[in-house]
Amino acid sequence: MVKVPLTLSAVSPLAFAVLATLAFAGTGCSKNEKPEERGSAPPPVVESAKPGACASGGGTVDDPVQGEFFVRTAGGYCLEPQGDTKTYGDRGKLTMDQVCTTAVDGECEVYKSYGLKRAVIVRYVDGGGGGGSVEVVLTTFGDPGGAYGMFTKRVIADADPADARAPKPITAGGAGALGNGRGYVWKGPYLAELTYLNEQESPEQITKSSAPVLTAIAEGLGGKLPGSADKPAAAQALPTANLVPNGIQYFPKEVLGIARLGAGAVGYYKDGTKRYRIVSLVRDDADVAKDAMKLLRQRPGTLPVAQLADEALHLTLQDAPDRPKSEYVVARKGTIIFGVGDEDLVVKPGEPAEKQGELRLSKDEKIARLRTWILAAAGVPAAPAADAGKR
Incomplete structure (x- = not known):
């Protein structure tokens, strides 16, 4: 008190x-x-x-x-x-x-x-x-x-x-x-x-x-005030499109509340009626990033996601027993880990699936967006557009 x-x-x-x-x-x-x-x-x-x-x-x-x-x-x-x-x-x-x-x-x-x-x-x-x-x-x-x-x-x-x-x-x-x-x-x-x-x-x-x-x-x-105005690497790596103003929370350790996961940033996003979060982890070494993915993979109910970056998985997180569960798709590309998940602040427990669909990204939407975001953050050029005249 x-x-x-x-x-x-x-x-x-x-x-x-x-x-x-x-x-x-x-x-x-x-x-x-x-x-x-x-x-x-x-x-x-x-x-x-x-x-x-x-x-x-x-x-x-x-x-x-x-x-x-x-x-x-x-x-x-x-x-x-x-x-x-x-x-x-x-x-x-x-x-x-x-x-x-x-x-x-x-x-x-x-x-x-x-x-x-x-x-x-x-x-x-x-x-x-x-x-x-x-x-x-x-x-x-x-x-x-x-x-x-x-x-x-x-x-x-x-x-x-x-x-x-x-x-x-x-x-x-x-x-x-x-x-x-x-x-x-x-x-x-x-x-x-x-x-x-x-x-x-x-x-x-x-x-x-x-x-x-x-x-x-x-x-x-x-x-x-002296010092650098540069945000930590994980915060800088977050996509800026649809980011809510001042919508970044940085955790010097245990991002997502997961012990030993280390530092990371969580961005809050809004795209029309859709709300979502992106978690960002940036490591100095690819092996350290692999260890972070291994830690996530050990959580109950986690499933692999194929053909997404270097490795990817699907997991469910819950901040507290009285909060709705949030589904995340997490992927690693080199030293960078991105995860896109539900915004539990706008979804009430037990809300009808139709209403949740208006507020959340589907799993396929998460995978599609995540593929673009993590490749851009890792500096991988986007694939050239297909020739419209070819069939």
Whole structure:
């Protein structure tokens, strides 16, 4: 459980920022969460800034390691003058263990599982005295894959990225997203999470007024973050046609929830009424890719698929007992493994076959599309079209 202070005066920037944005699987949007609650900002807990707070150009970030990553002003907001910068972990004022003990109870272990090494928490305030503030939590991970994985976890949040209320892409860093009162920026080993708060505004007003300032701060921060903007190889390999905006989730390990399967990306796709997912694994060596296929082949009910790439199989996966089963066709070409499967977020258990057919690709459709996708990803030229005059 998150430990919430009982009074406004007792709320530290760390406590409510971690409460709002350093939440893990237990606090993200679950499959049972009401749609209208997704991406909404947490209850406001910050005292309003006075008019003219940014007259001197804003405050500074007291952190010799990453202080220069933060813009002083953006979108009419500025770093809080005399603001208290919280730094944790590597070369920070406090230890990573203190993140766990001062703000959350156990949940930070999930962040650590992605390789969390450091955290910096700062606050921006409204220079016009409108009562708004933005908390920014900048986390540093051991490698870009861990940071990108955590970014996609926060954006997808176990929900459907094709939903109208899902976070929308913004141009910031290597990847950015804007939700209702929240923003996210990824680049290299860094993830920034932004939360807008204003105790003077209604939820509807927050939705409207938060977007410009969150976008401005995210763009400024994304422009200063060092490191590569290139996504992990498995995410880059995913086909772009019909990919839902921000519809990629990256797993640094155990993609598809399968132990020892290793890193991979899952893309969410929509083609008319059809919904599907594509899983992508990219290995440095063909033998390692073969081992991954061998691991999949050991799952109960898996069947071979003939004449598809170097090797292929058909298997059934199920996220949980109360979720519908998803059928996948998986193929390997050299070091690349692709699998195309059903989108279980749009199919209800026990739904009539006719309705499922409107939403899912058939096995033959999966095989046909998969053959094209995996050959393209492996750099194999498409076969020349047959001469129309020949019979």
